[in-house]
Amino acid sequence: MSDQQNATMYFDVTCPFAWVTSRWLLEVEKVRDVEIQWAPMSLAVLNEDREGLDPAYARQAANSKAPALVAAAIYTEYPEKTGDFYTAMGEKIHNIGGVDKQDPECYDQLIKNSLAEIGLPAEFFDAAHKADDAEGSYGEQLRASHAKALELVGDDVGTPVVRLGDRAFFGPVLTRIPRGEEAGKLFDASVTLGSYPHFFELKRSRTEDPRAEFA
Incomplete structure (x- = not known):
């Protein structure tokens, strides 16, 4: 019988904290018998009804x-390609940078290029700007996956959400990417902590921003 552990990470491709966590989990796959699965959530959905946000x-x-x-x-049509899309997009957004995140079309060309890189039809780009109730929209699927993430951890968190077996938590929030056995120990x-039913939070003030580089 395999002792492989399954982990699911819920991500927003634009979140720098999620990106660092995701690259750590890929390092974990190299040193632990674990398979990472990927599912979308959305900072847009998370913040759409919140008041008092900085404009x-x-x-x-x-x-x-x-x-x-x-x-x-x-995720809906080719779930096995979700992680590939995340990596292709994340490398452009976080590793290369230079994205004007105030521009409503700032991700359009990156999406098109990423779809081509991972061998998916260009028509997937059509989903990018459709209203949730429009024909051919994947808004319902996005909201369902996002809701699943919040169902696991509560609605007072952000991205990423990581599920390990029957337990899930927000984060861990990392600012550098652990590698090798250090990545494995952090996963262990x-x-x-995540499997203990009465554990809820471990936190300290953050003194640096996330950077897409190894520790």
Whole structure:
């Protein structure tokens, strides 16, 4: 019988914290018997009804819905390609950078290029700017996946959400990417804490921003 552990990470491709966590989980796959699965959530959906947001951040969050909708379309039609799309998009957004996140069309060309890179039909881009109730929209699927993430951890968190077996939590929030055995040990600790039914939070003030580089 296999002892392989399954983990699911709920992500928004535009979130720098989720990106660092996702690259850590890929490092974990190299040193632990674990398989990572990927599912979309959305900062746009998370923030759409919140009042008092900084206007610049509110625009940035709203603009992030385009790649989230495409991720939901891929998750629905080609779930095995979801992680590939995340990697292709994330490398452009977080590793290369230079994206004007205030521009409503800032992700459009990145989406088109990423779809081509991973061998998916260009028509998936059509999902990017469709209203939830429009024909051919994947808004319902995005909201369902997002709701599943919040069902696991509550609605007072952000992205990422990581599910380990029957337990899930927000984060872990990392600012660098652990690698090798260090990545594995951090995963082991996360599993231990996450599997304890009375564990809820471990936190300290953050003194640096996330950077897409190894520790």
